[in-house]
Amino acid sequence: MRAQQLVLGAIELDLKAADLPPLGWYDVLLELSRVEGGRLRPYEIEERTLLAQHNLSRLLDRMDKAGLVQREVFSQDGRGRWVVITESGRAMQARIWNVYAAAIQRHLGNKLNNGQADQLAELLAVLSQKS
Amino acid sequence: MRAQQLVLGAIELDLKAADLPPLGWYDVLLELSRVEGGRLRPYEIEERTLLAQHNLSRLLDRMDKAGLVQREVFSQDGRGRWVVITESGRAMQARIWNVYAAAIQRHLGNKLNNGQADQLAELLAVLSQKS
DNA sequence: CGATTATAGATGCATCTGCATCTATAACGG
């Protein structure tokens, strides 16, 4: 818990210092940017990111207002929506990645060698397994 | 990040299911319960827990209102306060620990053997070191 | 001393999160 808080906090500070939005925004932008057509249903984003439904709904409000995504109707199911990444959203994803990658390097890469990083990833993968 | 979110979320759910307050409360109660006299200055709690100052200040409001801690004047320095754990606070700390310990066992202990747990702790300690 | 600066803690305000619930639509079962 302590390590996560410290590392995440340090990364978020780096983002903030570069006037970029928090990591949650990046997670959404990344998922959208790497699927065909740049569009996903909200529940798909939810599954991929571990954001809670109500939380994602309002994050999308903010990202929509910021012009990074747009909501469109999903005609096959009247309940559903498409969330589509905009050009500006793709640009933002790239800008964040520049800073994010450097932050990962600084706060993780500089502290662990490759073997340790692999080991850590493996142990955390074990913890992430459903129970 | 994912592992932390999953494991912490699962532990918090266990606490909530037992009608207990979130882990932040436990952190404060634990620190207070294990010092002589059961009292610390707010800034000391802050250092030990990584809670932000303004955040801790209001957490203490809530814990005070719940009768788990009391604030007392600190006569050596007019700016300072004592935070003192109450009997009820000690009882709560113990009640939380029962549930918390079981949750740690379920969500960590059952997934990692001792060697893996040690390895993980060691890697995370490396990450926690100041830059 | 007295003015400046630093520290301890509290607080107003905006944002974010969780929780429950709501609306709208779809699926299902008799």
Place this chain on the structure above:
DNA sequence: CCGTTATAGATGCAGATGCATCTATAATCG
């Protein structure tokens, strides 16, 4: 079909968090 139940997503409200700033007191330095 129609009533019940399930699913997608939004929203009102309370509680939590971050940020900046405020008050009060201490320490420092000319």
